[in-house]
Amino acid sequence: MIKVASMTKIYQMGASEVRALDGVDLFINEGEFVSITGASGSGKSTLMHLLGCLDRPTSGTFEFDGAAVHGFSDRQLARIRNESIGFVFQTFNLINRTSALDNVMVPLVYGRRGSAKAKGIEALERVGLADRAKHKPSELSGGERQRVAIARAIVNHPRLILADEPTGNLDSRIGEQILDIFHSLHADGATIVLVTHEMHVAAQGGRLINMKDGKITDDLTMIQELREQLQRSSTRYIGRSEGASLGEARPLESGVAD
Amino acid sequence: MFFFKICIMALRSLWTNLLRTLLATLGVIIGVAAVVSAMSILEGTNRDILKRFESMGADQIMLFNGSSQRRGRRSMLPSLEAEDVEALLECATVKAVAPEVQSGAQIKYFSKNEDATVLGTTESYAEINSYKVADGRFLTPEDVRAARKVCVLGHEVAKQLFGATPATGFRVKIKGLGFAVIGVMEKKGVLGFRDVDNQVVIPLTTAMKRVFGIRYLTMITVQAQGQEYVKPAILEVSRALRGSHNIRAGQDDDFTVFTQEQLKAQVSDVTKIFAIVLYSIAGISLVVGGIGIMNIMLVSVTERTREIGVRMAVGARRWDILKQFLIEASIISVSGGALGVLLGLVFTDLLEQWTRVLKTHTAAAVIWYALIMATTVGIVSGIYPALRASRLDPVEALRYE
Numbered sequence: 001m002i003k004v005a006s007m008t009k010i011y012q013m014g015a016s017e018v019r020a021l022d023g024v025d026l027f028i029n030e031g032e033f034v035s036i037t038g039a040s041g042s043g044k045s046t047l048m049h050l051l052g053c054l055d056r057p058t059s060g061t062f063e064f065d066g067a068a069v070h071g072f073s074d075r076q077l078a079r080i081r082n083e084s085i086g087f088v089f090q091t092f093n094l095i096n097r098t099s100a101l102d103n104v105m106v107p108l109v110y111g112r113r114g115s116a117k118a119k120g121i122e123a124l125e126r127v128g129l130a131d132r133a134k135h136k137p138s139e140l141s142g143g144e145r146q147r148v149a150i151a152r153a154i155v156n157h158p159r160l161i162l163a164d165e166p167t168g169n170l171d172s173r174i175g176e177q178i179l180d181i182f183h184s185l186h187a188d189g190a191t192i193v194l195v196t197h198e199m200h201v202a203a204q205g206g207r208l209i210n211m212k213d214g215k216i217t218d219d220l221t222m223i224q225e226l227r228e229q230l231q232r233s234s235t236r237y238i239g240r241s242e243g244a245s246l247g248e249a250r251p252l253e254s255g256v257a258d
Numbered sequence: 259m260f261f262f263k264i265c266i267m268a269l270r271s272l273w274t275n276l277l278r279t280l281l282a283t284l285g286v287i288i289g290v291a292a293v294v295s296a297m298s299i300l301e302g303t304n305r306d307i308l309k310r311f312e313s314m315g316a317d318q319i320m321l322f323n324g325s326s327q328r329r330g331r332r333s334m335l336p337s338l339e340a341e342d343v344e345a346l347l348e349c350a351t352v353k354a355v356a357p358e359v360q361s362g363a364q365i366k367y368f369s370k371n372e373d374a375t376v377l378g379t380t381e382s383y384a385e386i387n388s389y390k391v392a393d394g395r396f397l398t399p400e401d402v403r404a405a406r407k408v409c410v411l412g413h414e415v416a417k418q419l420f421g422a423t424p425a426t427g428f429r430v431k432i433k434g435l436g437f438a439v440i441g442v443m444e445k446k447g448v449l450g451f452r453d454v455d456n457q458v459v460i461p462l463t464t465a466m467k468r469v470f471g472i473r474y475l476t477m478i479t480v481q482a483q484g485q486e487y488v489k490p491a492i493l494e495v496s497r498a499l500r501g502s503h504n505i506r507a508g509q510d511d512d513f514t515v516f517t518q519e520q521l522k523a524q525v526s527d528v529t530k531i532f533a534i535v536l537y538s539i540a541g542i543s544l545v546v547g548g549i550g551i552m553n554i555m556l557v558s559v560t561e562r563t564r565e566i567g568v569r570m571a572v573g574a575r576r577w578d579i580l581k582q583f584l585i586e587a588s589i590i591s592v593s594g595g596a597l598g599v600l601l602g603l604v605f606t607d608l609l610e611q612w613t614r615v616l617k618t619h620t621a622a623a624v625i626w627y628a629l630i631m632a633t634t635v636g637i638v639s640g641i642y643p644a645l646r647a648s649r650l651d652p653v654e655a656l657r658y659e
Contacts, residue, residue: 054571054652075575082573093568093656097274098267107572109263152572 001159001191002028002051007060007070009046009214020046022214023060030159033182033192035205040197043214045164048195052085052162053077065159082111086153090165092145094137100124100148101133107156123151127181143174150181154190161185163194167201179204203230264578268586275558282554283594285547286632290598291605292543293628294620296536298606300529302618307525311518314450317353317485318386319492320516321478321499336474337503337512340462343380345502346480351491354481356383359465359472365411365458366431367419374415375457376432378465386481387449394426394441397461401440405463409437413445414455432458433469450479488517544631548639551590555583555643566647567655576648583644584637591636595629602628 009021021043028034038044049055050062053069054077062070064080072080081087094103105120124130127147137145146166153161163182167175179201186192196202203222208230210218220226272279314320323336338357346355359378364371383389384396391410401408409432416425416439425439437460446454466472482491492515499513559566566579606618 049653052571054656075577078570078573078575078578081571087568087571089568089656093564095565095568097270106569109260109267110569110573110575110578112260156573 001030001065002026003061003063004051005061007050007057007062009043009050009055010058019214021050021057024214024216026209026216026219028191028193030191031186031189032207033186033205034194034207034209035202036193036195036209036211037197037199037202038211042211044195044211046214047211048162048164048193051160051193052087053080078110082107083156084159086150086156086158086161088146088149088153088161088163088166090168092137092142092149092169094145094148094152096137099134099136100129100140100151103137103148104151104155107152111156119155120151123155124148126154127151141174142170143177146170146174146178147181150178150185154185158190160191160193163192165196166194167196167198175201199230203227261581264582265585265589268582268589271558271562272586272589278554278557279590282550283590283597285550286544286591286594286635287547287598287601289540289544289547289635290595290628290632291602293537293540293631294599294602294624295606295609295618296540297624297627298602298618298620299609299616300533300536301621301624302610302616304525304529305619306617307529308522310448310450311521311525313387313448314518315387315481316518317482317488318518319480319482319488319495320521321480321495322514322516323474323477323512324514325510325512335512338475338478339473340466340475342475342478342499342502345498346478346495349491349494349498351483351487351494352480353483354382354386356380356386356479356481357462357475358383358477358479359462359470359474360452360476361465361470363433363458363469365415365419367428370419372415372418374412375452376465376469377452377457377459378462378469379459380462382481383459383479386479389446389449389454390444391441392444393424394439396441396443397459402461402463405467406461407435407437407464407468408440408461410441410443410459411439412443412455412457412459414453415458416442432460435469488519492517544635547591547594547632548635551587551636552639552643554590555587555640556646558586559583559643559647562647563650563655563658566650567652567658570650570652571656579650580644580648583647584640587636587640587644588633591632591640592629594636595632598632599625599628 004024004026006023006025007021008019008023011018011020024047036044036047050057053064053072056072056077057070060070061068064084067080069077069080095106101117101120101124104123105116108116108119121130121133124133127150129144129147129151132140132144137148140148161182166182167178170178182192182194183204194201194205202208206222208218208220208222208226209216321338323338340357343355343357346352356379361376362373363376365374379397380402381397381399384391392413394410396410397408400406409430411419411425419425419430420428425442428439429436430439431437443454443459448454460469480491480495482488496511496515500511503512505512569579603620606620610616610618
């Protein structure tokens with residue numbers, strides 16, 4: 001579904017150039033659950049913004065469902081975001097003055113799908129918050145707010161759900177609940193890309209991508225052994241891991257830095 | 259449907275910051291109220307003045323003391339005398355002449371007092387102004403020749419002093435002198451410069467010699483043979499007056515000639531100046547109002563940077579964001595305009611009630627004009643903030659703290 005080839009993103013910070021992404025190649029198939037980890041500044045957020053069609057690469061190609069997104073206009077990008085992509089943010093990013101239901105319905109408004117209260121309610125039901133539809137974000141707990149945000153992300157039934165540290169602002173018990181929702185969405189066929197620096201969160205995915213300095217350093221298929229190791233690990237991210245090859249699970253005895 | 263939803267969103271965001279929205283609107287409210295009341299006052303005054311002039315009749319020529327020559331100093335020395343009337347009546351183009359002296363005085367009927375304008379004139383006055391008696395009779399040439407102590411009361415004066423009883427035949431005191439009431443005038447309202455209902459008419463000779471002791475007239479009203487004779491009459495009247503005042507060739511007139519048309523033109527000159535001043539003030543306050551809206555919208559855009567990022571992330575196009583903020587600005591300005599119109603109407607009404615003199619008139623066009631102005635100001639001042647919002651980079655906007 002996603003086909004990225006030597007994608008580079010360069011930001012101009014005053015006089016100096018920042019290579020946020022440096023020649024990334026990546027394939028993601030429909031129905032995958034991919035975790036992306038890396039230290040801050042490793043380029044994982046930039047990658048997510050590009051995968052989310054919020055931005056265009058400086059060079060390289062990005063195909064989404066066969067469409068060459070790297071050449072899209074702002075208008076086309078907005079459309080693909082609206083129809084095919086759902087975002088979940090660390091800080092929820094709900095609009096505080098409107099109800100949960102109205103928040104969920106924002107993508108429907110921009111999708112010009114007409115009045116679709118039923119769709120909004122359906123999305124809220126999916127995250128178990130239908131009874132809170134009329135509440136404003138300020139009247140909801142952190143976990144509930146993130147569930148509203150997830151409902152907003154899925155209201156248009158996107159093919160790709162992008163989550164940027166979705167549990168970062170939640171305590172671990174609530175975080176588990178949120179991750180359970182992602183699992184259930186995944187089970188229903190959604191493709192999920194989850195950016196995190198917490199190993200136990202990353203362990204949820206079926207595939208683990210680690211980034212450093214704008215490059216993909218590891219791309220591992222999750223196996224039970226790795227998952228257990230990650231969940232035991234107190235490490236924040238995978239430091240260096242040499243010789244990692246695509247799709248190959250690799251124990252991390254020496255690869256785990258502190 | 260989409261437009262409607264965006265309007266709801268805009269209303270909601272404005273409602274959340276109600277106080278701020280009101281403050282932003284205040285400039286427009288005051289601006290529009292200023293436009294509405296300024297225009298109402300101007301239009302009302304204009305109509306009032308024109309009505310007065312029209313009540314004078316287009317065939318009239320008015321003569322005042324003093325020269326209106328632009329060169330040199332304007333002489334305000336009185337020059338019009340009762341003798342001038344004879345000279346004027348000899349003019350072929352002149353149909354009738356009414357000399358006038360005017361002063362304020364107290365009219366007494368037993369214990370009742372009334373302040374009124376006392377007008378000394380001749381029998382021609384009523385005819386020239388087509389001003390009729392309701393009861394009794396008007397002055398006669400004999401009253402004037404003999405300087406009789408008789409008076410004709412204006413409608414309001416009679417009502418105040420006598421109430422419902424007919425006043426004719428009774429005696430009143432003017433400045434302590436006894437006068438016989440020979441008639442009461444019809445209700446007329448405004449005639450020329452005067453509120454004639456509150457006026458008492460006495461013979462010219464009586465007024466000049468017995469009551470006020472003055473030599474010069476206040477003004478002379480000349481009626482031409484017809485409206486088409488006004489122009490030749492002006493020349494003839496001027497020549498006659500210069501002759502009777504012994505003014506040599508080359509010397510300036512010591513009197514001023516006015517026609518209804520000239521007065522109208524003069525007034526419209528004055529009201530034009532007023533209009534420019536009032537419109538400028540109103541315009542400035544609308545501009546200030548626009549700046550207020552722009553300021554608030556800019557604050558709002560900055561404050562909601564993240565929200566804009568989120569909206570873009572879920573599929574809002576730049577044009578959608580632009581529209582949303584433009585609609586917010588328009589709602590502020592339209593509601594401000596509507597409130598301003600209301601405030602302006604209330605203010606205009608109060609002004610008319612308080613002053614009792616000022617006449618106002620609010621045309622429907624003024625209201626539309628003010629509303630359109632306010633909306634334009636709102637949209638224009640909303641464009642820049644809205645453009646700024648729509649040009650945000652979604653990634654940057656989402657990252658904004």
